[in-house]
Amino acid sequence: MVSLRRDLSVRARMTLLSSVVMALLCTTLSGVILVSVHDHATGDQANRILLADVHVIRQILRNPAPSVLPDHRIAVIQVVAPDGRIVAANARMRGRPRVASFSPPGQSVRADHVICDLPDFPRTCLTVVAMKIDRPGGEWLVYGADPVVPWYVDHSLLAAVLVGSVLLIGATAIGAYRTVSRTLDPVDAISAELAEITSTDLGRRVPVPEHRDEIWTLADTANRTLDRLEAAVEQQRRFASDASHDLRSPITAIRTQLEESLMHPDQAHWSSTAQALLTSIDRLEAIVGDLLTLARLESGAERADDRLDLSELVRSELRRRAPMKGVHTDLQPGVLVCGDRLELARLLTNLMDNAARHAASTVTISTRREGDVAVLEVADDGLGIPPDQREIVFQRFARLDAARNKDQGGTGLGLAIARETAHRHGGDLTVEDSERGARLVLRIPLAPSR
Structure with missing residues (x-):
């Protein structure tokens, strides 16, 4: 991971980071949407099953229940007599065994359960709502059931959430890449200009953006650094020129005096020549000593305290x-x-x-x-x-x-x-x-x- 972070450019890193953040936000938002819609759909389903049970109860209370009941938009409707016989059911459950055996406890008239893997509904869970009716001869039970609402509620909803998330993440990645690219374009221009600057063309300067932001500060700092560098290089050039002149003068004087004495050795005054040579050597030694002193001072060597x-x-x-x-x-x-x-x-x-x-x-x-x-x-x-x-x-x-x-x-x-x-x-x-x-x-x- 560390090696990957080092290999990626700033554009790629910022694009990846913004995409990951947006992906996390989309995941969280999608989860909230799906949970909210699932809760709403589950509550709506329970109300629909309860309403179907109420319709059946009304029909039973008014007239004798027919053996085949309407579906009322749910999968299972069964009416169970006090002796346990199924006296009525919707067309799909006609002649099928009871979908459930529980009944509302005590004085309750309603009970909800989730039952899975029934023979008529393999690998499926049903939300079962049971209602109790007190009639002469005993308690009657009305069962209404429908498959449990899946976590994604509906395939179209899941597809819409996924497509929307992908589009949003893609738009974020593209927008982040373009934004970072526009931000870093001046940095690329500064880098390209700095890469072309050599010691022979220190007069060149990096381009400065129009807006006074961090990139403007970077460019301005780079230009001021180049100003100091140019001044330092120019000072070193002048120093080298002046040093060569000041060092060459005593050396030239020494050489001239020696050559003149050697051309006419019989007429040379060697004592005065030696004295003149010592004077030139003293000056040469003073210049070299001062240069060494300056070099030691500028090297940052430790000093006594x-x-x-x-x-x-x-x-x-x-x-x-x-x-x-x-x-x-x-x-x-x-x-x-x-x-x-x-x-x-x-x-x-x-x-x-x-x-x-x-x-x-x-x-x-x-x-x-x-x-x-x-x-x-x-x-x-x-x-x-x-x-x-x-x-x-x-x-x-x-x-x-x-x-x-x-x-x-x-x-x-x-x-x-x-x-x-x-x-x-x-x-x-x-x-x-x-x-x-x-x-x-x-x-x-x-x-x-x-």
Whole structure:
């Protein structure tokens, strides 16, 4: 059954389900109809037999009963004298034995019984109504009987119920199939479009239905997903292009310097060449190291969950790095967070390096608490970042035009690593308004109270 459910399409499953439900409803309704009609027919039959008995009793009371009685639309009529003799019967039962031997008990004048397999009615059950008459000389009995009404009442009724049920179930199946098909046609169109979309034509979108229903939501979600996918692929392409350029530059410089020295080995200054090579190798190593750091952050690797003071982390990093001129701090004590000390220290270092490269004379670092959020700000008094480029600076290998000539020491990945680290710690890193220069603000949740 499970395998069959998996193999059937949605159309087939919904059609089968609606057909089964309608079949159950038709079965229930047919049963109610047949039971109701059967009860009505049984009651009508009992009344008809009783009426025939009453007619016979009237005839007996008025005149001597003839030996052959009219049928009165029932199968059996017999009149039994007090001595047990059958003195009158309908034509079919003339000369036949008594159809029953019971009589109404006590003061009752009527008794009903169902008797089966009589010699004159093999494999048949009869509804027998007996009535008692008190006359001089004893009690007379009048028996009226007719075959029991079958459960289906009549073949025509059973055929009508069956045909009606089949037609109703068939109409339900056809209607359900067509309704589900019309509902799923947009899904088929969406599936066909998605199947044709490849990495080279991510600009295509799935068709959106006119009515705003669940299918419309599905199509809209698929299109928005394709928008994000296209943006991600485009970002990866730009990243690959920028990474290849930034990696190729130091490699090309190394190769050029080596080729020049080898062309004139007697005139080469090997010590200065080695120093230049080390500079290029340092840059190459920094780029590769940052790329590996980004890959590790994006892989979702587990991080430490140390409880540390963000203000003390700033002081520690300032003591550890080379002295910086024009650094001002405003550190609020007790700004406790939970996170990886090494990753947060790298984030802080990237922000301070970025500020130091772009500052005219002053770098300001501050920490504070805002509700249940820890805030770290690193600001400089440089040229600043235009509002329309505040997201661009967090892209990989992104450098603003104003910083391309000045920012020669960075790899172009520092702020991207910083933002990814902020996201890993449940926060965010943004560029916010400032009177002068750039102001980068980190917000991450405070550590829970012990």
